[in-house]
Amino acid sequence: MASSPLIMRLVSASVAVSNRASGIIRDIMKSGNLGIVEKGKNDLQTEADRSAQRCIVASLHKRFPEVAIFGEEALDPSEKIPAEFLEHESDEYVLKQECPEYLRNVADEDVVIWVDPLDGTAEFTQGFLDHVTVLIGIAVKGNAVAGVINQPWYNYQNPDKPLGRTIWGVMGLGGFGFLREVPPKDKLIVTTSRSHSNMLVTETVHSLNPNEVVRVGGTGHKVLLLIEGKVHAYVFASKGCKKWDTCAPEAVLHAVGGCLTDLHGIKMNYAKDVQRQNTGGMLATLMNEEDHRGIVAKIPELAKDAMEQSSPAPELDFMGAKFGQNPQRGSNSEEKSNIPIGSNKVPSEEKKQAVDQSAVSPTPSTDSQGTTSSKSSQLSDSVQKETCTTKL
Numbered sequence: 042m043a044s045s046p047l048i049m050r051l052v053s054a055s056v057a058v059s060n061r062a063s064g065i066i067r068d069i070m071k072s073g074n075l076g077i078v079e080k081g082k083n084d085l086q087t088e089a090d091r092s093a094q095r096c097i098v099a100s101l102h103k104r105f106p107e108v109a110i111f112g113e114e115a116l117d118p119s120e121k122i123p124a125e126f127l128e129h130e131s132d133e134y135v136l137k138q139e140c141p142e143y144l145r146n147v148a149d150e151d152v153v154i155w156v157d158p159l160d161g162t163a164e165f166t167q168g169f170l171d172h173v174t175v176l177i178g179i180a181v182k183g184n185a186v187a188g189v190i191n192q193p194w195y196n197y198q199n200p201d202k203p204l205g206r207t208i209w210g211v212m213g214l215g216g217f218g219f220l221r222e223v224p225p226k227d228k229l230i231v232t233t234s235r236s237h238s239n240m241l242v243t244e245t246v247h248s249l250n251p252n253e254v255v256r257v258g259g260t261g262h263k264v265l266l267l268i269e270g271k272v273h274a275y276v277f278a279s280k281g282c283k284k285w286d287t288c289a290p291e292a293v294l295h296a297v298g299g300c301l302t303d304l305h306g307i308k309m310n311y312a313k314d315v316q317r318q319n320t321g322g323m324l325a326t327l328m329n330e331e332d333h334r335g336i337v338a339k340i341p342e343l344a345k346d347a348m349e350q351s352s353p354a355p356e357l358d359f360m361g362a363k364f365g366q367n368p369q370r371g372s373n374s375e376e377k378s379n380i381p382i383g384s385n386k387v388p389s390e391e392k393k394q395a396v397d398q399s400a401v402s403p404t405p406s407t408d409s410q411g412t413t414s415s416k417s418s419q420l421s422d423s424v425q426k427e428t429c430t431t432k433l
C-alpha cells in the first residue's frame with residue numbers, strides 16, 4: 042500500500058508524540074520537582090518544558106530528518122534522549138483521513154514544525170493546570186496548515202472521564218477532538234493574557250466594548266475556548282507571543298474556518314527564516330474574513346502604532362480559496378468517530394448554527410455590572426464580568 046502523504050504522516054506522528062509529551066508533563070508535576078529556571082523577565086522554563094521538548098523534537102526528527110523543527114526551549118542538541126521519550130507510533134485514525142488535494146505533494150523542504158512543548162508555563166507553575174497545552178504546528182511555505190493541541194489536564198474535575206485530550210486539525214480537512222457550541226449571539230466575550238498583561242493589553246481589549254473578559258493562560262488554551270464557542274475573540278496587544286505559541290492554534294483555527302492575524306489584520310508567516318516574535322500583536326476569531334476585519338477596524342490606533350506590521354506568509358493556493366474564505370466549518374465531538382469540524386459531511390443543522398455564529402454582531406453594553414476578579418479595577422465600564430478559572 043502506498044504510504045500516506047507527508048502532511049498526514051506528520052500529523053499522525055504529532056498526535057502520538059503529543060500524548061507521550063503530555064504524560065511526561067503530568068509525571069513531572071506529580072513528582073513535585075519542577076526544576077524552574079528564569080529565562081527572562083516573566084519568562085519561566087521547567088523540567089516539564091525541557092523534557093517535553095526533548096521527547097517531541099527527538100521523536101519527530103528521528104522519523105522526519107529532513108524537516109525543519111523549531112522548539113521554544115534552547116536545549117543542547119547533542120544531549121542523549123532517554124529511550125522512553127521516543128515515540129515511534131502514529132495515530133491510526135489520522136492516517137485514515139484523506140489528505141486535502143493541495144497538500145498531497147508537499148515536500149520535506151516546504152515544511153517547518155513549530156513546537157511549544159508546554160504552553161502556559163507561568164500557569165503551570167502556579168497550579169492552573171487546565172491552562173497548559175502542548176503545541177505542535179505544521180507550516181507549509183510559511184502557512185500554518187496543520188496542528189495539534191494537547192491538553193494534559195482536560196477533565197481534571199471529572200475523574201470518571203479520561204484525563205487529557207488531543208485536538209488536531211488540517212486546513213481543508215477539518216478539526217477533530219472537541220465539541221463546538223455556538224457562542225452567545227447577544228454579547229461579546231473576549232479572552233486575553235492572564236500573566237502577560239499590561240495597560241495596552243487591557244485597553245485594547247476594552248476598546249472592543251466586551252461584555253465579558255476571560256483572562257486565562259496559554260495561546261493554545263485560549264484558542265480552544267474560541268473553537269469551542271466559549272469566547273468570540275482572542276486579542277493580545279503585545280509583541281511577546283512567538284511563532285511556536287501561535288502556529289498550532291492558528292492551524293487548528295484555519296481547519297475550522299477561523300483566522301489568526303496580527304492587530305493590523307496581516308496573517309502570520311511561519312517560514313524557517315522569519316523572526317520568532319509576533320511583533321504585530323495578535324487577534325484570533327472564528328469569524329468570516331469580513332467580521333474579523335470588523336474587529337481589526339475597532340482596534341485603537343494607539344495599539345496598532347505600538348505594534349509592527351508583520352510580513353505576511355506568501356499566499357498558498359488553498360483549493361482556489363483565499364485567506365478567510367475557508368469554506369469549512371461545522372460541528373464536532375470528543376468522540377473520534379464523530380463528524381469533524383470542517384468536514385464537507387457536516388449535517389445541515391450544525392452547518393446552519395455555525396453560519397449563524399459567524400454573523401455575531403456584538404452589542405456594546407454601557408452599564409457596569411461589577412466584576413469578579415482582582416483585576417476589576419482595570420476594567421472599563423462596559424465590561425460586565427471578568428473571569429479567571431480556579432486552581433487545581
Ligand SMILES: Nc1ncnc2c1ncn2[C@@H]1O[C@H](COP(=O)(O)OS(=O)(=O)O)[C@@H](OP(=O)(O)O)[C@H]1O
Binds near residue numbers: 235
Ligand atoms: N515576554 C513575553 N511578553 C508577553 N507575552 C509573552 C512573553 N513570553 C510569552 N508570552 C506569552 O506567554 C504565554 C505562554 O508563553 P509560554 O508558553 O512561553 O509560557 S510563559 O507563561 O511565558 O512562561 C502566551 O500568552 P499568555 O499565556 O496569554 O500570557 C504568550 O503569548
Ligand SMILES: [Mg+2]
Binds near residue numbers: 160260285286
Ligand atoms: Mg508558549
